Amino acid sequence: MNNTQLQKTIERYFAAGPDAIGDEAAMTAFLVLRTALENGEVRAASPDAASPSGWRVNPWVKQGILLGFRLGLLKEFFADGLSFVDKSTYPVRHFNAGDGVRVVPGGSSVRAGAYVARGVVCMPPMYINAGAWVDEGTMVDSHALVGSCAQIGRHVHLSAAAQIGGVLEPVNASPVVIEDDVLVGGNCGVYEGTVVKKGAVLAAGTILTRGTPVFDLVNGTILRASGELPLVIPENAVVVPGSRAVAVGKGHENSREWGLSLYAPVIVKYRDDKTDLSTALEELLR
Numbered sequence: 001m002n003n004t005q006l007q008k009t010i011e012r013y014f015a016a017g018p019d020a021i022g023d024e025a026a027m028t029a030f031l032v033l034r035t036a037l038e039n040g041e042v043r044a045a046s047p048d049a050a051s052p053s054g055w056r057v058n059p060w061v062k063q064g065i066l067l068g069f070r071l072g073l074l075k076e077f078f079a080d081g082l083s084f085v086d087k088s089t090y091p092v093r094h095f096n097a098g099d100g101v102r103v104v105p106g107g108s109s110v111r112a113g114a115y116v117a118r119g120v121v122c123m124p125p126m127y128i129n130a131g132a133w134v135d136e137g138t139m140v141d142s143h144a145l146v147g148s149c150a151q152i153g154r155h156v157h158l159s160a161a162a163q164i165g166g167v168l169e170p171v172n173a174s175p176v177v178i179e180d181d182v183l184v185g186g187n188c189g190v191y192e193g194t195v196v197k198k199g200a201v202l203a204a205g206t207i208l209t210r211g212t213p214v215f216d217l218v219n220g221t222i223l224r225a226s227g228e229l230p231l232v233i234p235e236n237a238v239v240v241p242g243s244r245a246v247a248v249g250k251g252h253e254n255s256r257e258w259g260l261s262l263y264a265p266v267i268v269k270y271r272d273d274k275t276d277l278s279t280a281l282e283e284l285l286r
């Protein structure tokens with residue numbers, strides 16, 4: 001089955017709703033998709049120079065992943081004395097030394113249907129959900145989450161507790177994209193289809209959602225998501241968590257009542273030699 005046939009089949013069984021439950025052909029189509037996702041032959045979003053964000057979403061992939069939840073039954077999984085109960089369609093992936101992926105023991109899981117390239121390092125505990133793509137040489141540090149269908153490029157550093165949102169819950173149409181050579185600092189959160197372009201740096205604690213305006217001090221512009229376009233962080237931008245005064249009502253700084261500020265991510269500069277030094281990765285860890 002080629003990818004076009006697979007797409008059509010998945011779309012048909014997704015549209016069939018509960019009627020697909022128990023249908024062996026539906027399960028086969030789902031398993032073909034799951035394997036294609038793991039092999040990196042199918043992606044939830046693909047690079048597309050013609051699109052304003054540089055990415056094209058493949059919505060049928062998410063439909064296929066949801067189909068897997070519909071078709072799966074609860075099943076017990078056992079591992080070293082621990083037991084787990086989850087959907088039969090998403091067991092834990094197993095790697096061997098030949099796969100070139102280092103998974104350090106301790107509370108980490110890569111769900112079936114996730115693509116994890118050679119040279120990726122997964123520090124415990126961390127989680128990579130179905131449909132995610134994690135490319136070569138990327139570090140997924142402790143307590144980091146790669147949400148469903150999120151696309152993570154090459155040589156990305158997802159620092160401790162960085163959270164990359166998925167598309168399943170709450171329901172989101174577009175996967176988050178983190179392009180090559182991005183550093184996502186500790187405790188960052190990137191959600192709701194945000195695209196972080198190549199080489200950008202998110203300082204520790206930066207949170208980006210579809211509704212978050214980002215203030216570019218260098219260019220004097222405010223970046224926002226609009227319509228079909230997600231929030232896009234430009235190439236090599238260095239984003240730090242800041243705040244901005246509330247301008248209305250009791251929140252106004254001069255109102256002498258509440259004097260509130262709102263969280264505001266700020267692009268303080270574009271990557272320079274100092275940033276390269278601050279974000280240098282340790283090759284020995286890879």
Ligand SMILES: CC(C)(COP(=O)(O)OP(=O)(O)OC[C@H]1O[C@@H](n2cnc3c(N)ncnc32)[C@H](O)[C@@H]1OP(=O)(O)O)[C@@H](O)C(=O)NCCC(=O)NCCS
Nearest residue numbers: 159160185186201202203204238240241268274275278279
């Ligand atoms: C963003 C970061 C990489 C620094 O980059 P840099 O290019 O060296 O930045 P600079 O030190 O030149 O700072 C540029 C400006 O941003 C400000 N800034 C830098 N980091 C900041 C931060 N985290 N929060 C708020 N402001 C910050 C600086 O004060 C400076 O502004 P100023 O010139 O007005 O003083 C660093 O702050 C950071 O967050 N690193 C990630 C740490 C981390 O999460 N490690 C993971 C461990 S698992």
